Amino acid sequence: MTLYSVNTPHVHSGNGAILETSDKKIVVLQRSYNVGEFPGHVVFPGGHPEPEEVGAASHQMGERLTNSEHNNSKVSQEMFDSIIREVVEEIGVPVTSLSNPLFIGISRRVLNVRPAAFFFIKCNIESKEIQRLYAGAKDGYESTQLYTVSLIELENMxxxxxxxxxxxxxxxxxxxEAMKNI
Incomplete structure (x- = not known):
């Protein structure tokens, strides 16, 4: 059995946001060909939580965990905070334009079985304005194009x-589908 600590740099969970604009489009990015993972692929905005944000990067094996309820709360909050950070950095939208993330599930890669938590987030900005904001995104270098697409267009991508x-x-x-039944 292989055990990984939070200090292991190559093992981490990812996250992704299904971001819906105010005019009901979904935001996806085409990854740059200069990135290490999935160059040229179409992806949802995202990345990964930062262990150092909750003090997990300094955790040493064998250390006794104290106040685990507090630690669990910090880790949980980082999962939600990190997806907002990723959307703001990759898309360029202001944090105030985003709804609270709704956790919708976990997907994992087949190749390296790395899990990714997915969230649904509404943005109160129309797709044309998001295209304009994308030009000034902090992490815009990670992608070459932003698309705002309908559900049918997304299915084709x-x-x-x-x-x-x-x-x-x-x-x-x-x-x-679940929301239709409510």
Missing amino acids: ASKMPGCHQGGFALYKLML
Whole structure:
């Protein structure tokens, strides 16, 4: 059995946001060809939580965990905070334009089984304005193009997504189906 500590740099969970604009479009990015993971693929905005934000990067094996309820709360909050940070950095939208993230599930890669938490977030900005804001995004270098697409257009793009993002799209469709029944 292989055990990984939070200090292991190559093992981490990812996250992704299904971001819906005020005019009901979904935001996806085409990854740059200069990035290490999935160059040229279509992806949802995202990345990964930062262990150092909750003090987990300094955790040493064998250390006794104290106040685990507090630690669990910090880790949970970082999951939600990190997806907002990723959306703001990659898309360029202001944090105040985003709803609280709704956790919709976890998808994992087949190749390296890395899990990715997916969230649904509403943005109160129209797709044309998001296109304009994207030009000034802090992490815009990670992608070459931002698309705002309908559900049907997204369905047609899904084959260009990495497997974990295809899983995120499947989770989104399950969420939409569940909302119909409410």
